[in-house]
Amino acid sequence: MARSRSRALILRAFTAVTSRWQNVRMSSATGNQLLEELRRRRRGGDPRITAEGRQIFQRITTGDLAEVFADALADSSDSDSLLSGATALTNSLFGAAR
Amino acid sequence: MIVVDEYLAVRAVAGDSPEDLPDEPLALPATRYWRLLQRIHAPAEGQLSRILAELFPSDRDALRRPDPEFLQILDPRPLLDDAAIIAAHYGSTGLPVAETVAAGLQYGENLWFGTERNVGLRRAEIAQDLDITIHVIN
Numbered sequence A: 001m002a003r004s005r006s007r008a009l010i011l012r013a014f015t016a017v018t019s020r021w022q023n024v025r026m027s028s029a030t031g032n033q034l035l036e037e038l039r040r041r042r043r044g045g046d047p048r049i050t051a052e053g054r055q056i057f058q059r060i061t062t063g064d065l066a067e068v069f070a071d072a073l074a075d076s077s078d079s080d081s082l083l084s085g086a087t088a089l090t091n092s093l094f095g096a097a098r
Numbered sequence B: 001m002i003v004v005d006e007y008l009a010v011r012a013v014a015g016d017s018p019e020d021l022p023d024e025p026l027a028l029p030a031t032r033y034w035r036l037l038q039r040i041h042a043p044a045e046g047q048l049s050r051i052l053a054e055l056f057p058s059d060r061d062a063l064r065r066p067d068p069e070f071l072q073i074l075d076p077r078p079l080l081d082d083a084a085i086i087a088a089h090y091g092s093t094g095l096p097v098a099e100t101v102a103a104g105l106q107y108g109e110n111l112w113f114g115t116e117r118n119v120g121l122r123r124a125e126i127a128q129d130l131d132i133t134i135h136v137i138n
Helices: A002-044 A051-061 A066-078 A087-094 B006-013 B030-041 B047-053 B057-064 B077-090 B095-106 B121-129
Strands: B002-004 B026-028 B110-113 B133-136
Touching: A051 A066, A051 B006, A051 B047, A051 B057, A066 B006, A066 B030, A066 B047, B002 B006, B002 B095, B006 B026, B006 B030, B006 B057, B006 B110, B026 B030, B030 B047, B030 B057, B030 B095, B077 B095, B077 B121, B095 B110, B095 B121, B121 B133
Parallel strands: B002 B026, B002 B110, B110 B133
Antiparallel strands: none
């Protein structure tokens, strides 16, 4: 009698442990799926971008207009003394070093 | 979080990130964002101007107000003191260079560029001096 009760206790404990382990494995698999889904969504880009917009952005970053885009960005810096590091603006604000 | 230039920022928003780019949230320094916005709102003359004029409002909005899931704009305030120190130390440094280097120091001592041209000689020299690794992926 006592022997069968202890066997039942061991069996119940074993079942509880394996069930918990299965839950851990399942949640780990679900977590990985979730991460992969988030990664896939991030890699897909902003849904507001249209197919035409995507083509234009590809042209200016990796396509035929990539150099032109680089020139335009450089122009923004060159034409702005704060961005270019030129001393003219600093001098006009704080006075030239004497 | 990794610090990127305008090229990788635009590519991420457009869903065209290079495979080699780490799968982490992307951050664009504010002065670089300013340069990008200038091109969106006041495109230069010529072919670039014409092509950017063809963008739909939703395409523009995605860059004007980027979803942080795809691109975050770095708050310049916590970086300004470091940027000023860098500018004072190295001299002849514009805000985009100093701020980007300061951001690189703050975020893992790495900077990610989508084109070699965007790195610039001055930034490369300062980054090397400060042990910041520059990655260029096309």
